[in-house]
Amino acid sequence: xxxxxxxxxxxxxxxxxxxxxxxxxxxxxxxxxxxxxxxxxxxxxxxxxxxxxxxxxxxxxxxxxxxxxxxxxxxxxxxxxxxxxxxxxxxxxxxxxxxxxxxxxxxxxxxxxxxxxxxxxxxxxxxxxxxxxxxxxxxxxxxxxxxxxxxxxxxxxxxxxxxxxxxxxxxxxxxxxxxxxxxxxxxxxxxxxxxxxxxxxxxxxxxxxxxxxxxxxxxxxxxxxxxxxxxxxxxxxxxxxxxxxxxxxxxxxxxxxxxxxxxxxxxxxxxxxxxxxxxxxxxxxxxxxxxxxxx
Amino acid sequence: xxxxxxxxxxxxxxxxxxxxxxxxxxxxxxxxxxxxxxxxxxxxxxxxxxxxxxxxxxxxxxxxxxxxxxxxxxxxxxxxxxxxxxxxxxxxxxxxxxxxxxxxxxxxxxxxxxxxxxxxxxxxxxxxxxxxxxxxxxxxxxxxxxxxxxxxxxxxxxxxxxxxxxxxxxxxxxxxxxxxxxxxxxxxxxxxxxxxxxxxxxxxxxxxxxxxxxxxxxxxxxxxxxxxxxxxxxxxxxxxxxxxxxxxxxxxxxxxxxxxxxxxxxxxxxxxxxxxxxxxxxxxxxxxxxxxxxx
DNA sequence: GATTGGCATAATGACATGTTATCACATCAT
DNA sequence: ATGATGTGATAACATGTCATTATGCCAATC
Numbered sequence: 001x002x003x004x005x006x007x008x009x010x011x012x013x014x015x016x017x018x019x020x021x022x023x024x025x026x027x028x029x030x031x032x033x034x035x036x037x038x039x040x041x042x043x044x045x046x047x048x049x050x051x052x053x054x055x056x057x058x059x060x061x062x063x064x065x066x067x068x069x070x071x072x073x074x075x076x077x078x079x080x081x082x083x084x085x086x087x088x089x090x091x092x093x094x095x096x097x098x099x100x101x102x103x104x105x106x107x108x109x110x111x112x113x114x115x116x117x118x119x120x121x122x123x124x125x126x127x128x129x130x131x132x133x134x135x136x137x138x139x140x141x142x143x144x145x146x147x148x149x150x151x152x153x154x155x156x157x158x159x160x161x162x163x164x165x166x167x168x169x170x171x172x173x174x175x176x177x178x179x180x181x182x183x184x185x186x187x188x189x190x191x192x193x194x195x196x197x198x199x200x201x202x203x204x205x206x207x208x209x210x211x212x213x214x215x216x217x218x219x220x221x222x223x224x225x226x227x228x229x230x231x232x233x234x235x236x237x238x239x240x241x242x243x244x245x246x247x248x249x250x251x252x253x254x255x256x257x258x259x260x261x262x263x264x265x266x267x268x269x270x271x272x273x274x275x276x277x278x279x280x281x282x283x284x285x286x287x288x289x290x291x292x293x294x295x
Numbered sequence: 296x297x298x299x300x301x302x303x304x305x306x307x308x309x310x311x312x313x314x315x316x317x318x319x320x321x322x323x324x325x326x327x328x329x330x331x332x333x334x335x336x337x338x339x340x341x342x343x344x345x346x347x348x349x350x351x352x353x354x355x356x357x358x359x360x361x362x363x364x365x366x367x368x369x370x371x372x373x374x375x376x377x378x379x380x381x382x383x384x385x386x387x388x389x390x391x392x393x394x395x396x397x398x399x400x401x402x403x404x405x406x407x408x409x410x411x412x413x414x415x416x417x418x419x420x421x422x423x424x425x426x427x428x429x430x431x432x433x434x435x436x437x438x439x440x441x442x443x444x445x446x447x448x449x450x451x452x453x454x455x456x457x458x459x460x461x462x463x464x465x466x467x468x469x470x471x472x473x474x475x476x477x478x479x480x481x482x483x484x485x486x487x488x489x490x491x492x493x494x495x496x497x498x499x500x501x502x503x504x505x506x507x508x509x510x511x512x513x514x515x516x517x518x519x520x521x522x523x524x525x526x527x528x529x530x531x532x533x534x535x536x537x538x539x540x541x542x543x544x545x546x547x548x549x550x551x552x553x554x555x556x557x558x559x560x561x562x563x564x565x566x567x568x569x570x571x572x573x574x575x576x577x578x579x580x581x582x583x584x585x586x587x588x589x590x
Numbered sequence: 591g592a593t594t595g596g597c598a599t600a601a602t603g604a605c606a607t608g609t610t611a612t613c614a615c616a617t618c619a620t
Numbered sequence: 621a622t623g624a625t626g627t628g629a630t631a632a633c634a635t636g637t638c639a640t641t642a643t644g645c646c647a648a649t650c
Binding site: 275 | 319338348357361369372374473573
Binding site: 318 | 626627628629630631
């Protein structure tokens, strides 16, 4: 039979204030309620807890022992309250985000930076990988949310469009095509092309979108990641097609040039993916607000 | 607003069994009761504690935190139960006994020995002093019980006769009176006498009892304690009058002799003194039983 | 010896906590 | 598919815990 912790709370107050009536006052209840509670606790524990013959009230040995444990219990209870409040006030907590490579590398860092400045106590986990893997980890639950490229066929997942992203054709600024003002589609398609590997989401999107338009890009080279594609392109090995978000720095430095080819324009939606029924932590809530706020 | 620890208990069971219905079974209550309790706890804490979308049931971050604290709380509760049971079963506890010098030195040791052999986990305190001081310490509460000589005028204390004690006249066995078969009262009263100091209870008893009979003993020497009286007497400095309980060893060794003088026979009651309303611990209860049992 | 403060007791009332009945929804074997 | 099974949610209702007010007793104090 467990100890009735409600009665214990009242008894602890009596022990602390060394008086039934003062304890009652502190608890905002009547004195008889406290009297009865302590008496009932004594009945249940089978031990006399208070020496009512002395004034101020004294604890018996059993009362002493029980009181010490009660203090420990209510200290822990208080700690729990504090911890929950911290969680609510975002002064404690974790947030695990999954992202596909391009988003993780180019779009998320500033957002995570802003989040961290605002909620420095929240522990952030960023998991970058292929959409397939990210989705899998979202379903098996270590991830709170995922931001991925392209279409998601998910069982019970909620997919929301987040931002639109454009894939642009890039050339080294010191290459012939880079120096051309507005090269024709024909000239562009005649040039060598550097691509991401076949498995990647970006590559899939590009292939599908262009196939729909009846265009096939030449494949000269495949690279494992966007960063390599950019380096190869700026080294003059050919043209490339990457997310507009990925080349801000190179454009600024004048290393790369965007070739404006309306026929090759590929736009895609970046998606926010969540498990729909799963409870939403305060940290996730705050992160969602930030995602919607940022333009 | 403190956490409702009753609801917390049900929640902790759910967390442990990762199932509402199994938790309900373990608690011997119905499943809806558990459902409602957890829901109410979530309402009160303002946090979602369980992720009901996964199976088996998963804890949210808040639930995780609350569960850890709950475990700590209920561990402490269990420790309290154990401690109280120990107290009840006399496997833990203290017992503080006050005694006047003669009782403490000669009568109590065998009793305390028996008590300790029977209840080795109980911590014993023996406080030996003048009746006056012992009574004072009983009232101001560090002592659970006192065993004293002679009459006690106590305010609200309960005085119960314990054992009868006889004060006997002793002589060194190699002294002239010691060798005499049955010396006359006159011869005894003519001899030098070694007494306890005037403040002691024993001395008071002797003086009063003999004064009632119209007898006054000569005072040759005063000593601070019974042990010294015995040594002085066996060294031949005169006769003495001490508790029969105090000389068992010397009689056995043949050092001292009891002079049988009917006129000088002084009997007194040794008393058990307790604070009447004060709660009685298990240890004290056991000690009282032992006091009554020993003959 | 009346007053005051503190705890106990009794009669009664409100709310917390339990119950049964039932539904909704998955999973799973047939 | 389909019906059996397991699990949780919800609703209506019963119960018992925990509170209240009213009052009495006792000790301390002026």
